[in-house]
Amino acid sequence: MCGPPAARTPQVPYTNPGAFFPAYDAAKKKYLSALLARVDGNALQAVATESRGGIPCTIPALSKDVPDDKCLETVSRQCGGQNAHVDVVFDDGVTWLARLRLDDPLLPPAAVQTCVLESEVATLQFLAKTKVLAPRVFAHVSTAANNPVGTPYILMEKLPGKPLDWSSASPAQRERVLEQMAEIYLELEKHPLPATGCLALSDGNGEDVQVGPFVQPPCFVTPTSALGPFSTLAESYMAIIRHQMAMLATGEYGSLRVDNYLAFLWRAEALPKLVDDDRNSNTGPFYLKHYDDKGDHILVDANYNITGIIDWEWASFETKPYAFSAPCMLWPVGDFYEGSNVLSSEEVRFAELLSIQGRGDLAQLVRTGRPWQRFLFFLGGGLPQSREEFEPLFHGLQKALADDSDDVDEEYAEWKAKRLVKFAMDDPNLADLALQK
Numbered sequence: 001m002c003g004p005p006a007a008r009t010p011q012v013p014y015t016n017p018g019a020f021f022p023a024y025d026a027a028k029k030k031y032l033s034a035l036l037a038r039v040d041g042n043a044l045q046a047v048a049t050e051s052r053g054g055i056p057c058t059i060p061a062l063s064k065d066v067p068d069d070k071c072l073e074t075v076s077r078q079c080g081g082q083n084a085h086v087d088v089v090f091d092d093g094v095t096w097l098a099r100l101r102l103d104d105p106l107l108p109p110a111a112v113q114t115c116v117l118e119s120e121v122a123t124l125q126f127l128a129k130t131k132v133l134a135p136r137v138f139a140h141v142s143t144a145a146n147n148p149v150g151t152p153y154i155l156m157e158k159l160p161g162k163p164l165d166w167s168s169a170s171p172a173q174r175e176r177v178l179e180q181m182a183e184i185y186l187e188l189e190k191h192p193l194p195a196t197g198c199l200a201l202s203d204g205n206g207e208d209v210q211v212g213p214f215v216q217p218p219c220f221v222t223p224t225s226a227l228g229p230f231s232t233l234a235e236s237y238m239a240i241i242r243h244q245m246a247m248l249a250t251g252e253y254g255s256l257r258v259d260n261y262l263a264f265l266w267r268a269e270a271l272p273k274l275v276d277d278d279r280n281s282n283t284g285p286f287y288l289k290h291y292d293d294k295g296d297h298i299l300v301d302a303n304y305n306i307t308g309i310i311d312w313e314w315a316s317f318e319t320k321p322y323a324f325s326a327p328c329m330l331w332p333v334g335d336f337y338e339g340s341n342v343l344s345s346e347e348v349r350f351a352e353l354l355s356i357q358g359r360g361d362l363a364q365l366v367r368t369g370r371p372w373q374r375f376l377f378f379l380g381g382g383l384p385q386s387r388e389e390f391e392p393l394f395h396g397l398q399k400a401l402a403d404d405s406d407d408v409d410e411e412y413a414e415w416k417a418k419r420l421v422k423f424a425m426d427d428p429n430l431a432d433l434a435l436q437k
């Protein structure tokens with residue numbers, strides 16, 4: 001949920017850790033080398049050729065004529081935190097991408113990765129029935145067992161364009177992107193579903209999809225069992241809160257265990273009011289929300305026309321007030337981490353553009369989305385690692401959900417001491433955590 005200062009995102013911790021920790025890049029190259037050594041390029045070519053009705057193809061990066069170091073360099077240019085990508089080039093000039101999971105021991109267990117891959121495939125198949133520009137899926141295998149390619153993969157369309165660098169875009173370029181984002185919001189609103197969770201492939205049919213469990217790794221109770229799906233928002237968030245509290249109690253989460261446990265107790269108390277503020281938010285319908293919308297999930301051409309939305313891994317169906325709040329690429333990151341809930345000028349402008357489209361209701365969700373964003377920040381993801389990070393973020397959450405009767409100016413240490421007295425007697429896990437401190 002929290003990332004490095006240059007690329008903060010509400011969901012994924014350390015989106016580009018290599019930029020801050022050189023040792024990470026060295027380890028990543030090691031795991032990428034292991035992956036490439038395991039991949040059978042000929043088998044992958046055969047799958048791609050069959051999927052295109054017999055049109056021959058090559059995979060330049062995996063050619064036997066390419067030295068290992070050159071192959072590693074080429075593939076690393078299209079490598080993210082979780083996946084590596086290689087171009088599949090057909091004889092008629094069409095290019096696909098093969099998306100391969102990195103061979104990294106820090107990634108979740110294989111059973112979890114299988115669910116994540118299948119959910120991404122299901123999400124892309126869902127989007128293929130909409131007007132949202134997203135890669136089409138042509139073939140996939142979600143496990144390594146009995147897989148001639150040697151690793152799970154997705155063969156997908158390679159969309160034109162380059163990842164958006166929001167921070168370096170000019171005001172005119174940002175305006176162009178925001179105008180198109182408004183159109184994307186309007187399109188996504190046309191495709192609600194009746195439950196909250198991540199999409200899954202329907203049993204026995206690789207084309208149909210359904211809402212399944214949340215596949216974000218912290219939402220797995222066991223490698224083969226995850227939380228959800230849920231028909232109500234309150235049930236969903238309470239299940240996630242309880243699960244994260246259990247992980248804090250058992251030591252699966254190791255940092256600021258007492259503070260984060262108290263923060264989840266506070267969320268559990270605040271949830272009914274948050275849900276009651278919008279009578280439609282609890283029972284749905286629910287809408288698709290990108291998991292990592294910090295900007296580089298958008299592909300643009302030289303004129304900043306959006307050519308596609310990528311990286312739908314871990315996307316989920318969420319309540320409308322959250323799904324149509326501003327993407328985190330528009331947040332004033334420094335102010336947000338300092339606990340301020342003031343909207344950025346880009347958030348304000350995005351709301352104005354939705355109003356111009358005649359959708360004042362969606363514009364209002366952008367303007368009033370901070371309580372939902374604050375409530376869900378760190379819910380189902382990485383937790384604050386230091387008191388300096390935790391305190392302003394928690395204070396911002398308290399302020400976002402406060403009403404006139406709440407005292408949000410109380411010093412955190414004083415608030416914490418009162419809460420420990422209030423809850424520790426009735427909560428054995430909290431009492432044990434307090435004693436372990």
